[in-house]
Amino acid sequence: MNQEVALFAVGFKIKRILALIVVVMFVVVSLPVVAVFSMGMPTLSWLANTPDAKSAETQGFYMGGVMIGNTYAWGNCTWWSYAMRQWAGSPIPNTWGNANTWDDYARAQNYAVNNTPAVGAVFQTDVGGGGYGHVAYVIKVNTVSGEWTISEMNAPTLNVVSQRTFSKEAAVHYTFIHNKIGAQPWTPNPITSMPPYGTGLQL
Numbered sequence: 001m002n003q004e005v006a007l008f009a010v011g012f013k014i015k016r017i018l019a020l021i022v023v024v025m026f027v028v029v030s031l032p033v034v035a036v037f038s039m040g041m042p043t044l045s046w047l048a049n050t051p052d053a054k055s056a057e058t059q060g061f062y063m064g065g066v067m068i069g070n071t072y073a074w075g076n077c078t079w080w081s082y083a084m085r086q087w088a089g090s091p092i093p094n095t096w097g098n099a100n101t102w103d104d105y106a107r108a109q110n111y112a113v114n115n116t117p118a119v120g121a122v123f124q125t126d127v128g129g130g131g132y133g134h135v136a137y138v139i140k141v142n143t144v145s146g147e148w149t150i151s152e153m154n155a156p157t158l159n160v161v162s163q164r165t166f167s168k169e170a171a172v173h174y175t176f177i178h179n180k181i182g183a184q185p186w187t188p189n190p191i192t193s194m195p196p197y198g199t200g201l202q203l
Contacts, residue, residue, distance in 0.1 A: 062153065062161050069094060077135050078102075080153030080161065081122050084137035088120050088188035090179055100126040100133025103175045112178040115171055117141050117148035120188035122177040129154075138176065139163070139191065146171075151191070 062075075067086065071094045072078035078099055085092045096105040102124050106113050117123070123136040136152035146168025153161050166174075179186060 060161055062159050071095075075159035076154045077129065077152055080151070081135040081137050084151060084191060085120075085122065087191055088137075090120060090186050090188065092122065092177070098132040099124060099129055099135040100131075102133070102135055102177060106177045110180050110182075112181050113175055114178070115174065115176065117166075117171050117174075117176050118178060120178075120186070123150045123152075124175040124177055125173075136164075137191075 062080070066074075067083050070079055070082050070086070072082050078096075081099075081102075082092060082094060092111075093105070093109065096102045102122065103113050103126075106122075117138050119138055119141055121138045123138055124133065125135075126133045128134040134152070134155070136150035136155075138148055139151045140149040142148070147165055148168075148171065149163055149165045151161065151163050153159065155162050155164070
């Protein structure tokens with residue numbers, strides 16, 4: 001009788017352990033799904049590739065490593081714009097603060113600042129970003145239509161990299177930070193435009 005009780009107890013413990021394993025596996029498997037849904041509908045729509053007209057052309061989470069010297073807040077538009085200029089071969093200072101002050105610092109440090117988009121320029125606006133403004137990197141300008149495309153981070157949400165294309169006429173509403181006045185002309189290094197944005201350089 002005691003042996004039967006012992007066998008029952010052992011069997012009961014094994015069932016409990018198996019049930020616990022199943023529960024733990026379910027939780028582990030469901031965590032990524034819960035994490036994605038917790039980001040809200042704007043991000044879900046973005047990642048589902050259902051943007052509005054003239055909205056994101058590509059999107060993805062930045063999967064590259066840290067960048068030495070990039071002291072801007074990780075996952076934000078300032079971090080990405082600084083990184084893109086670094087990768088493009090024309091670094092900008094890491095002391096310009098929030099996006100809404102970049103044009104002010106750029107002018108004070110003799111950078112060309114105007115309303116003309118150009119590949120390699122930093123797109124800047126005081127509007128958006130929860131009052132902190134927004135910056136991005138100009139990756140393409142269509143010489144025929146005048147449309148221009150930016151690569152940006154934290155437009156839909158933190159650390160999500162995306163692209164937007166604007167009309168030629170829209171440029172007047174935004175600021176573009178180029179190189180220092182009088183500096184030698186430069187041709188930006190080509191930058192990959194597809195996630196996961198590894199090192200940033202298109203080899």
